[in-house]
Amino acid sequence: MKQVTGNNGTVLHREEPVQNGSLPQEENIYRRILKQYWGYDFFRGIQEDIIRSIGRGEDTLGLMPTGGGKSITFQVPALAKEGLCIVVTPLIALMKDQVQNLKNRGIRALAIHAGMNRQDIITTLENCIFGPYKFLYVSPERLDTDIFRAKLSRMHVNMIAVDESHCISQWGYDFRPAYLKIAEIRDLLPGVPVLALTATATPQVVDDIQKRLHFARPNVFRMSFERLNLAYIVRHTENKQEELLHILHSMAGSAIIYVRSRRRTKEIAELLTAEGITTDYYHAGLDDATKDLRQQRWQRGDSRVIVATNAFGMGIDKPDVRLVIHIDLPDSIEAYFQEAGRAGRDGQKAYAVILYAQSDKTQLKRRIPDAFPDKEYIKDVYEHLQYYYQMAMGDGAGCVREFDIEDFCRKFKYFPVPVDSALKILTQAGYLEYTNEEDNTSRLLFTIRRDELYRLHETDADTELLIRTLLRNYTGLFTDYAFINEDTLATRTGFKRQHVYELLLRLSRLHIVSYIPRKKIPHIIYTRERVDISEISIPPSVYEERRKRYEQRIEAMLDYAANETVCRSRMLLRYFGEKNEHNCGLCDTCLTLRNKQKNPTPSPKSIRTAIIQTLKSTPNLTPAQVAGTVATDKDIVAGILRDLMDERILTCENGLLKMQEVTK
Numbered sequence: 286m287k288q289v290t291g292n293n294g295t296v297l298h299r300e301e302p303v304q305n306g307s308l309p310q311e312e313n314i315y316r317r318i319l320k321q322y323w324g325y326d327f328f329r330g331i332q333e334d335i336i337r338s339i340g341r342g343e344d345t346l347g348l349m350p351t352g353g354g355k356s357i358t359f360q361v362p363a364l365a366k367e368g369l370c371i372v373v374t375p376l377i378a379l380m381k382d383q384v385q386n387l388k389n390r391g392i393r394a395l396a397i398h399a400g401m402n403r404q405d406i407i408t409t410l411e412n413c414i415f416g417p418y419k420f421l422y423v424s425p426e427r428l429d430t431d432i433f434r435a436k437l438s439r440m441h442v443n444m445i446a447v448d449e450s451h452c453i454s455q456w457g458y459d460f461r462p463a464y465l466k467i468a469e470i471r472d473l474l475p476g477v478p479v480l481a482l483t484a485t486a487t488p489q490v491v492d493d494i495q496k497r498l499h500f501a502r503p504n505v506f507r508m509s510f511e512r513l514n515l516a517y518i519v520r521h522t523e524n525k526q527e528e529l530l531h532i533l534h535s536m537a538g539s540a541i542i543y544v545r546s547r548r549r550t551k552e553i554a555e556l557l558t559a560e561g562i563t564t565d566y567y568h569a570g571l572d573d574a575t576k577d578l579r580q581q582r583w584q585r586g587d588s589r590v591i592v593a594t595n596a597f598g599m600g601i602d603k604p605d606v607r608l609v610i611h612i613d614l615p616d617s618i619e620a621y622f623q624e625a626g627r628a629g630r631d632g633q634k635a636y637a638v639i640l641y642a643q644s645d646k647t648q649l650k651r652r653i654p655d656a657f658p659d660k661e662y663i664k665d666v667y668e669h670l671q672y673y674y675q676m677a678m679g680d681g682a683g684c685v686r687e688f689d690i691e692d693f694c695r696k697f698k699y700f701p702v703p704v705d706s707a708l709k710i711l712t713q714a715g716y717l718e719y720t721n722e723e724d725n726t727s728r729l730l731f732t733i734r735r736d737e738l739y740r741l742h743e744t745d746a747d748t749e750l751l752i753r754t755l756l757r758n759y760t761g762l763f764t765d766y767a768f769i770n771e772d773t774l775a776t777r778t779g780f781k782r783q784h785v786y787e788l789l790l791r792l793s794r795l796h797i798v799s800y801i802p803r804k805k806i807p808h809i810i811y812t813r814e815r816v817d818i819s820e821i822s823i824p825p826s827v828y829e830e831r832r833k834r835y836e837q838r839i840e841a842m843l844d845y846a847a848n849e850t851v852c853r854s855r856m857l858l859r860y861f862g863e864k865n866e867h868n869c870g871l872c873d874t875c876l877t878l879r880n881k882q883k884n885p886t887p888s889p890k891s892i893r894t895a896i897i898q899t900l901k902s903t904p905n906l907t908p909a910q911v912a913g914t915v916a917t918d919k920d921i922v923a924g925i926l927r928d929l930m931d932e933r934i935l936t937c938e939n940g941l942l943k944m945q946e947v948t949k
C-alpha cells in the first residue's frame with residue numbers, strides 16, 4: 286500500500302504502522318470476523334483502514350479498483366455491530382449474488398428490488414425490523430417509496446453502505462438521479478454513518494460524492510489504481526480486422542473484445558469463428574438464457590473469445606483474461622479503465638489494447654449530438670409522446686406506460702439513439718421518468734375458469750403443486766394479470782427456478798394460463814402532468830453543463846488514443862488524480878522509448894564509416910543491400926551514398942556499388 290496525495294488536500298489516507306501485539310480491541314474484532322466468516326487471517330490493501338474509519342462512526346469514502354475487495358469493507362464492520370446495514374447498489378444481478386454469497390457464509394441478508402411485488406417488499410421490510418438480519422440490499426429507486434421510508438424509522442440501522450457511489454455525482458460519467466435520495470435517507474437516520482465506495486472517480490467526483498452524501502468532514506481512503514501486470518497498448522491501424530486476427534493468433538489466452546454496436550458483435554464473432562477461434566457474442570438485446578449460457582461458456586474456457594458491447598462485464602469475475610481489445614473507442618476514460626481492467630485479475634501479465642484508426646476521432650465526436658440532441662428536438666419528442674399515449678393536457682401524473690422505442694420511432698420517423706437521449710434528458714429535467722430497469726416483473730393470468738382447473742387430468746404432480754402454490758400466494762389470478770415472482774415460487778415449491786419457468790411455459794402452451802415472463806421492458810412514468818411544450822424548460826445543469834462535460838470526457842479519450850509520448854498507465858492514473866512518479870515500462874509508449882534508448886539513431890558520420898567498411902569487405906552491393914546493413918532510415922542512407930559518389934569515394938556500375946579504385 287502506498288500513500289497517495291490527493292486533490293484539494295481531501296485525501297487523508299496515510300500508511301499507519303501496525304504494532305503487532307498491541308492491537309486495539311476493535312481490530313481484533315474485525316480480524317476475528319474476517320477469520321470466522323471468510324477464513325482469511327489478514328485484510329488486503331486499505332480494507333482495514335476503511336473498516337476502522339467507518340467502525341469509529343466516521344463518514345468514509347473508499348476508492349478501490351474492482352477486484353480490490355470492496356464488499357468486505359462494509360460487511361465486516363456491519364457484522365461487528367448490533368443492527369442492520371443498508372446497502373444501496375444499482376445492479377440487481379450483483380445484489381442477488383452478494384445476498385447469496387452472504388447466505389452461503391451463514392450471514393442473514395435480504396434484498397429489495399424492482400422485481401418484487403408490494404407484499405413481498407412489506408414482508409422483507411418487516412423481517413428487517415423483527416428478524417435477526419444483518420444486511421438489506423436496496424436499489425436506489427426503492428429508497429423513494431413511502432413504504433420503505435415508513436418502515437425504515439423502525440429499523441435498527443448501524444450503517445449505510447453506498448456502492449458505485451460515483452453515480453451520485455452529476456460530474457461523473459454515470460449519474461443516476463435516484464442516488465440523490467440517499468441524502469434524504471440519511472436525514473431519517475441521524476447519527477448513522479455512511480460508507481461510500483467506488484472503483485472510479487476523478488478528483489472532482491471524489492469531492493462531489495462527499496458533498497452530496499453530507500459527509501460530516503472529508504474522509505477519503507484511496508488504493509492505488511496502478512495495475513502492475515497490465516500493458517496498455519494503442520495500435521494505430523487502418524485495417525482493424527487484420528490487426529485483431531494478428532493479435533489473437535500471436536497470443537494465447539482468454540479475451541474480451543469490445544465493440545460499439547450489437548450488430549458488430551455478431552459480425553466480428555463470425556469472422557473469428559471462420560478463423561478457427563472459438564468465439565461467442567454478447568449484448569443487452571439477447572434473452573437472459575442466451576446471455577447466461579454464453580457467459581458461462583466463456584467463463585469455463587469453452588469459448589476463448591467473447592465479442593461484446595459494454596453491456597458485458599458487470600459482475601464478471603474471470604481472473605485469467607489475458608486480453609481486452611477495444612475495436613471502437615469508449616466515450617470516457619472511466620469506462621475504458623473499467624473495461625480494460627477486466628484483464629489480468631490473476632496478477633499474470635495481460636494486455637489492454639485499443640485499435641485506433643484516423644476516422645475514430647470523427648466517429649467519437651459524432652456521439653455528442655446523439656447524446657445531446659437540440660432542445661427543439663427534445664421538446665418534439667415530448668410532444669409526440671403525448672400523441673403516442675393519447676395523453677391530454679394536464680393528465681398523466683403518476684401514469685406508468687410501457688415504452689417500445691422501435692415502435693415509437695417507426696410511427697413518428699425518429700432514430701432510436703437520439704430519442705433515447707432525449708428521454709433521458711427529460712428525465713433529468715423532471716418531466717418524466719424513463720427507466721430501462723433490467724428486472725421487470727412477470728405476469729400471469731388463468732385463461733380457464735377456476736372450476737375447469739379441477740377437471741384437468743393431464744397435469745403431473747409438479748404442475749399441480751405449482752398451481753396450488755400460485756393460488757395460495759396470489760389473488761385475482763382469474764380476473765386480471767397478477768405480478769408473480771418465479772424466485773418466490775421456486776422457494777415455496779422447493780423447485781429450481783428454471784423448473785418453475787419451464788412449468789409455467791408448459792401451462793401457457795396448454796392454454797391454461799397466459800404467462801408473460803419478465804423481460805427488459807422500458808417504461809415511461811409520468812412524474813408530473815402533461816405540460817405544454819412552451820412551458821418546458823431544460824436548465825443548463827441538465828443540458829449545457831452536462832454536454833460540456835461529455836465533450837471533455839470524449840476529448841480525454843481521444844488524447845489517450847492519440848498520445849505517443851506519455852506512459853499510458855501514468856496518463857490513466859493522472860486522470861483519476863493519482864500522481865505516480867514512474868513509468869510502467871510495459872505500455873507501447875514506454876516500449877518505444879526504451880527501444881530508442883537502446884538503439885539510438887546513429888550519427889551520419891558513423892553511418893558513413895559503416896558503409897565504407899561494408900563495401901571494403903563486400904563490393905558490388907545494390908544501394909538497398911547497403912541500406913539493409915545499417916539500422917537507419919533508407920533516405921538518410923541514400924543521401925550519404927550520393928555524397929560518397931560525389932566525393933568519388935564510391936562508384937556505381939550497373940546499379941552495383943563498390944569503392945573507387947585508388948590509382949597509385
Ligand SMILES: [Zn+2]
Binds near residue numbers: 852855870
Ligand atoms: Zn508505460
